[in-house]
Amino acid sequence: MTDAVLSIRNASKSFGQRRALDGVSLDVRKGEMIALIGPSGSGKSTLLRSISGLQTIDAGEGRIEAFGGAVQAHGRISGRVRKTRTRIGFIFQQFNLVGRLSLFTNVALGSLGRIVAWRGFLGLWPAETKAAVMAALTRVGVADYAAQRANTLSGGQQQRGAIARALVQKAKIILADEPVASLDPVAARKVMENLRDLNKVDGLTVVVTLHQVDYALRYCDRVVALKAGKIVYDGPATGLETKQLIDIYGPEFEDVFWEGAPK
């Protein structure tokens, strides 16, 4: 596949006795919107965090590449990971904005990897960054709160701020780790719509882990299901049947739909 922006080969990760990832291989093509689903502890977050090099995978033949360059291989993070990270936006379940900084500053941090180091150090954002920040905040619909401290905002507003940060980063890939798990359904829908908008309009590649299967089916074209660290389904969202889902989730099945399980 020549248009693969992410390539994961045989990635494994153990935490003590528990195997969070067990020989996972996955290719992501440019412009895809992929949902990673699976029960709690199935390795979704571990996989996503490994792609961004926030976590190492076990030593061995496991290898993760982004944009054709290694993020990590043989259990070691590549020295060029910072350069790669500037092109990958990461959205966290807990938003991970810096609470005491204004929303504006938080979003401006997205430019750290691109602007001159001393300017980034002192917070002297170039005019271009300032314009990009306000444009990004307007796009996700929270520009009115630019001057407010991040920790005074609601979860949904913070999460959209985090998406704006990825926009300022000029990310080509967005990795979102349970972006809506801490939000109410209305805020969750707005965040998912923001993500889909970036995918459809800007052609960004989006990989999102979701605990809500109905969201995965509604917003994503391709679904990858993990169970106990192994990929058990990889295909179009339309191809997932209730029986398979029951098989994947077991007793959790009823709880993984926010807006009612399919009959």
Add this chain to the structure above:
Amino acid sequence: MSGPVAQTPGPILTPGETPAPPHRSLVQQAPDLLVWGLVLILLIVAVKPVEMGHISKLFTNSQNMREFGADLLHPNFDQLPLYISQMWLTIQIAMWGTALAVVIAVPFGLACARNVSPPWLQQPMRLLMNLLRSIPDLVVGTLFIVAVGLGPFAGVMALALNTGGVLAKLFSEAVEAIDKGPVEGVRATGANRLQEVVWGIIPQVAPLWTSYALYRFESNSRSATVLGLIGAGGIGQLLFETLNAFDYHHLSAIIIVIIVAVTLIDILSQAMRSRLL
């Protein structure tokens, strides 16, 4: 029991059975008991060396205290402008001492923090900071008086080194207690290590750091008074000279000036600290 199958206690649980609640065995509790027992024994052993038996003398010699107290009750404020200017000098010593201490403590505090610096840097730094902390400021002050002569600068340096060591420890503990989420958030944008510290860590610890620095400024304005005793200038030196002359009326006035000044600083810095947190 007449049944042929006895319940076997052990880790093997039949499906549906609830596991037992966690239990701390005596072996696991032993370290706690040992530590508290040791503290108690050390206290008991120390009763004799520190002459805790003399506690009754507080009451038998109360006549001396009463005479001393009577003199102190009649302060003589005829040199008040001098006292105030010397008090101000003492506060200035404390300000510069604390300011230099903060300059020392920021890089060293980060270098001591487990979640920021690598072990090869962190261990020697901790040792160095321990060293700074464990040398009393009076000793450091004396050393600097030898080096730079009598005067306030020796006091500034004494406070800076001692407080630097203390603040570095407090700063590093604050850094170790941060939420790592925002730091990862900054890291995920492709920021370098320094930028992670500046944007992910400093904003989180800034209020606590400021609060610690203000608190140390409070206690430094007291320490700076004591440093006057070894010739580092300021109100302490005046206090010492007056005390040696048995001039209790002036001594009393000086003490009142110190109490008022230190209390004001306390109130001011507490007000500032409560606004911060």
